[in-house]
Amino acid sequence: MGMLKRLQPHLTLMTELEKTIQSQFQKIEEVALLNQARVLAAFRTLRIDETCFYESTGYGYNDLGREKLDSLYASVFGAEEGLVRPHFVSGTHAIATSLYGILAPGDRLVCLTGKPYDTLQQALGLTSPTFGSLPHLNIAYEEADFTTGVREDELDTLLAKPTKVVLIQRSRGYANRRSLRTEDIAKLATAVKARQPETIVFVDNCYGEFVQDLEPCHVGADLCAGSLIKNPGAGLAPSGGYVVGRADLVEKVAWRLTAPGLGADIGAMGTIKRLYYQGLFLAPHQVSQASKGMVLAAALFAHLGYDVSPQPTEARGDIVQAIRLGDATRLTTFCRAVQSVSPVDSYVVPQPAPMIGYQDEVIMAAGTFVQGASSEFSADAPLRPPYDVYLQGGLTYEHQKLALAEVLCQLHPVLP
DSSP states (O other): OHHHHHHHHHHHHHHHHHGGGHHHHHHHHHHHHHHHHHHHHHHHHTTOOGGGGOOBOTTOTTOHHHHHHHHHHHHHTTOSEEEEETTOOSHHHHHHHHHHHHOOTTOEEEESBSSOOHHHHTTTTSSOOOTTSTGGGTOEEEEOBOTTOOOHHHHHHHTSSOOSEEEEEOSOTTSSSOOOOHHHHHHHHHHHHHHOTTOEEEEEOTTTTTTSSSOGGGGTOSEEEEETTSGGGTTTOOSOEEEEEOHHHHHHHHHHHSOTTTGGGOOOOBTOHHHHHHHHHHHHHHHHHHHHHHHHHHHHHHHTTOEEESOTTSOOSSSEEEEEOOSHHHHHHHHHHHHHTOSSSTTOOOOOBOOTTOSSOEEEEOOOSSTTOTTSSEEEEESOTTOEEEEEOOSOHHHHHHHHHHHHHHHOSSOO
8 A cells, every 4th residue: 555655646646637538538438349249249150169268289180269269350350361370479470471471572562651660670671681581582662651641642653563562550660650540541441452453451450459449451451460469369368469351361371371281270279279269358348448548648748748649639549659758768767667567577677778670779668477468568669869658558447557657756756
């Protein structure tokens, strides 16, 4: 109880701010109810039962639970087919595997949302054309930023040449831009198909699942991929990723993940399938908890004079909140405060350090049950101006409030 007493002035401020964002909370709860209904309907239609959770070993032949999990994701995400596997080591792996599966030498890939997230850049050949990257495979790459809307003339020019795949990154990553909502994705997909009907629209859906009542494949995307330790795993999935979309495209991705001719029909799932099923079932509620926490964080730091994105009342496309802190010391203090109120490794002091896949040193606060899980409450940022911190996730709203109060206590011991 000593913690509550120490944080009480900051918690009181948040209680007052909550009164101003109740309409946002109500919208979040309405979306959660719609998503929960769709998930529950898919579970019932596919007749999920205890046998779906049984362990498979070796090659994993005839794993009905794995097959039903694929079908469950396809149904929930509005797709023809799904591929849900622990063998995807991250969301980046699921995205890169998809690109390698649907692109061939001589093809062209265009990203419509600016420079992709840091961990994908080497695979695209943007940092150095290493072995196995797209330039090494003779696959052309271009990018343009349409996150603020479709500019018809510019898109005409960009798609004047044959384009096999367009990539749309839903979340902002570490870029100073807004995340995309499904209606933004729908407009981009429609504009692309109007110019090149055969072009594949592929969406990086990381951080965006269940934030709205529709997913990218519901609104025109041909393929969609993400991480299970983000939204759809609800903090239960210990690893893995998913790909959903057109059946022919998912098959190509499965062949790239395993081997041509083997595809999705092989791959033991061990004892973790129950966590994948249960995580998906809980995901609409957990995402609503995370979304509420991000709205509160936006309201809190906007009240204190910080630049925040999205704004507290702004429509959201993901579970990420960017806060401009302005200097490295404040950024480090913020992340260390988040870590100190984590359920795991609370005694650890985050330090800026090089990380695989990133160009700058990164500081990361992630005292999570699943290592690095963005579905749980965490904060991270590259050590570069303008020193934005990226806050995301949260298993419970109550934990988010306590963590935000601690951050506030460290940055502003005396409230203005």
